[in-house]
Amino acid sequence: GQSLEQPSEVTAVEGAIVQINCTYQTSGFYGLSWYQQHDGGAPTFLSYNGLDGLEETGRFSSFLSRSDSYGYLLLQELQMKDSASYFCALLWASKIIFGSGTRLSIRP
Amino acid sequence: GAVVSQHPSRVICKSGTSVKIECRSLDFQATTMFWYRQFPKQSLMLMATSNEGSKATYEQGVEKDKFLINHASLTLSTLTVTSAHPEDSSFYICSATQTGGSNQPQHFGDGTRLSIL
Numbered sequence: 001g002q003s004l005e006q007p008s009e010v011t012a013v014e015g016a017i018v019q020i021n022c023t024y025q026t027s028g029f030y031g032l033s034w035y036q037q038h039d040g041g042a043p044t045f046l047s048y049n050g051l052d053g054l055e056e057t058g059r060f061s062s063f064l065s066r067s068d069s070y071g072y073l074l075l076q077e078l079q080m081k082d083s084a085s086y087f088c089a090l091l092w093a094s095k096i097i098f099g100s101g102t103r104l105s106i107r108p
Numbered sequence: 109g110a111v112v113s114q115h116p117s118r119v120i121c122k123s124g125t126s127v128k129i130e131c132r133s134l135d136f137q138a139t140t141m142f143w144y145r146q147f148p149k150q151s152l153m154l155m156a157t158s159n160e161g162s163k164a165t166y167e168q169g170v171e172k173d174k175f176l177i178n179h180a181s182l183t184l185s186t187l188t189v190t191s192a193h194p195e196d197s198s199f200y201i202c203s204a205t206q207t208g209g210s211n212q213p214q215h216f217g218d219g220t221r222l223s224i225l
Binding site (some may be wrong): 033040041042043044045046087093094095096098099100101103 | 114140142144149150151152153154157165201203213214215216217218219221
């Protein structure tokens, strides 16, 4: 199947660094994306890995290893506004399949 | 750029009513649009892929006659929930991909919260 697994919840301290992992059991996809979703809102695009390795966009970085069927999103200098749900998603030729989602809670 | 507008943002109606949701790409052409459904505290589940000028492709378990999709132009796709019932209450989100390659990022609408009484 095309399932993507993420931890359901992660808690971190403001100013710290947190890593959200995503594992999958499939192949033949174009790349791995990450989306942020605040309560009641729509997902917003954060990052995309078409190739293995690290992609950095400001405080957010994303990593993909196809050989390990694994990726992660790294958030640095955490701010309270980063409290949200984060989804990894595999991009196929004609669709995107979302992971189970990780609820990130930031405490002062 | 790459704005997707979804309307309405919220619908509350009686059981048995049909509800139409519109998804528009405002500043780009979208050959393909996607419709998702999200229940509280769950992930986005792809319902169907809407293709301009052709029939939509539905995911397994999604009733074609229940969720009617029309993609009549390169900037508009509609989802009609026919004879809606309380179990259809959910957050429906559309997304669109710019024409020009399957590795283009998806742009999401703001979603429609559907509540069936």
